[in-house]
Amino acid sequence: MITIAADLGGTRVKLGIVRDGKVIQQTSIPARSRNGLSTQLAEIADEIDRLLLSLGLEHRQCGVLGLTFPGLVDAATNRVRTTYGKWDDAPGIDLGAWTKARYGLPLVIENDTRLALLGEWRAGAGVGCNNLVLVTLGTGLGTAAIVEGQLLTGVHGQAGILGGHFCTNRRGGRCNCGNVGCAEAEASTWALARIAEALPEFQASPLRTRDSLDFDAVFELARQGDACALALKAHALAVWAQMIVNLIHAYDPERVILGGGVAAGAGDFFDELKTIILSHAHTPWGQVDIVVGKLGASAALLGLDALARRRHPELA
Numbered sequence: 184m185i186t187i188a189a190d191l192g193g194t195r196v197k198l199g200i201v202r203d204g205k206v207i208q209q210t211s212i213p214a215r216s217r218n219g220l221s222t223q224l225a226e227i228a229d230e231i232d233r234l235l236l237s238l239g240l241e242h243r244q245c246g247v248l249g250l251t252f253p254g255l256v257d258a259a260t261n262r263v264r265t266t267y268g269k270w271d272d273a274p275g276i277d278l279g280a281w282t283k284a285r286y287g288l289p290l291v292i293e294n295d296t297r298l299a300l301l302g303e304w305r306a307g308a309g310v311g312c313n314n315l316v317l318v319t320l321g322t323g324l325g326t327a328a329i330v331e332g333q334l335l336t337g338v339h340g341q342a343g344i345l346g347g348h349f350c351t352n353r354r355g356g357r358c359n360c361g362n363v364g365c366a367e368a369e370a371s372t373w374a375l376a377r378i379a380e381a382l383p384e385f386q387a388s389p390l391r392t393r394d395s396l397d398f399d400a401v402f403e404l405a406r407q408g409d410a411c412a413l414a415l416k417a418h419a420l421a422v423w424a425q426m427i428v429n430l431i432h433a434y435d436p437e438r439v440i441l442g443g444g445v446a447a448g449a450g451d452f453f454d455e456l457k458t459i460i461l462s463h464a465h466t467p468w469g470q471v472d473i474v475v476g477k478l479g480a481s482a483a484l485l486g487l488d489a490l491a492r493r494r495h496p497e498l499a
């Protein structure tokens with residue numbers, strides 16, 4: 184089966200064609216997620232058409248169009264349930280009807296981190312392991328869990344994916360979910376500027392003159408010994424470790440996979456983060472395996488294909 188896969192990220196829309204469980208062509212375009220999805224659907228469709236044309240394929244040779252979404256999705260109705268400041272008009276769009284009208288194909292849509300976990304489980308860092316947690320570190324913090332070979336979804340689609348909204352600081356800042364002090368509000372890219380500006384070291388730090396703050400800049404300056412960057416890095420590692428320890432206690436994984444844009448620079452922090460996690464996790468049975476994902480941006484695309492096969496076995 185051929186799956187058309189689109190990963191609706193906050194900063195990039197990644198598009199791929201997956202055939203027989205392999206991404207055979209992929210590209211990406213800038214995401215205008217703050218402007219809503221309805222204004223970008225036509226551009227996404229044009230890019231999909233270009234991908235298919237480059238492979239000499241037509242829509243009718245494909246089985247499913249799949250979308251990942253950075254929020255809560257109702258699998259029963261194929262509708263987006265909740266958004267967090269990205270693609271905020273999506274709950275009002277009947278994406279199944281759009282897919283049918285534009286391509287004549289059924290739609291499969293799921294949460295992006297859950298699909299990245301499915302992809303890593305099938306073809307990446309989770310192969311052969313049936314008790315897994317995946318954490319994406321990036322613009323936000325995404326999580327997902329597989330327990331005894333079952334990808335957790337839950338009756339409302341929430342199970343496993345709200346680890347970024349575990350409270351790690353009850354006196355912390357307001358999160359975009361409505362709670363305060365969530366891990367995501369304490370140590371994700373969108374919260375970085377607020378956390379940095381509150382540090383006394385910020386005024387004298389080169390970080391103050393950057394156009395935008397991200398973890399690449401923080402790790403780069405931390406390597407140079409900048410006090411503000413070192414404090415931010417220590418804070419982020421403590422928050423990520425606290426969240427991951429909570430995930431370990433909640434879902435009893437044998438392996439935790441780190442993914443997302445920030446994990447691409449894991450060389451700067453992996454050993455330190457792993458040490459903090461393992462020294463705080465209560466696992467009398469042994470030690471959780473902490474690894475970095477193998478598939479990068481392809482993970483969610485492969486996960487979409489795996490989910491499409493599961494939901495539409497008649498097409499596989």
Ligand SMILES: [Zn+2]
Binds near residue numbers: 348359
């Ligand atoms: Zn939150």
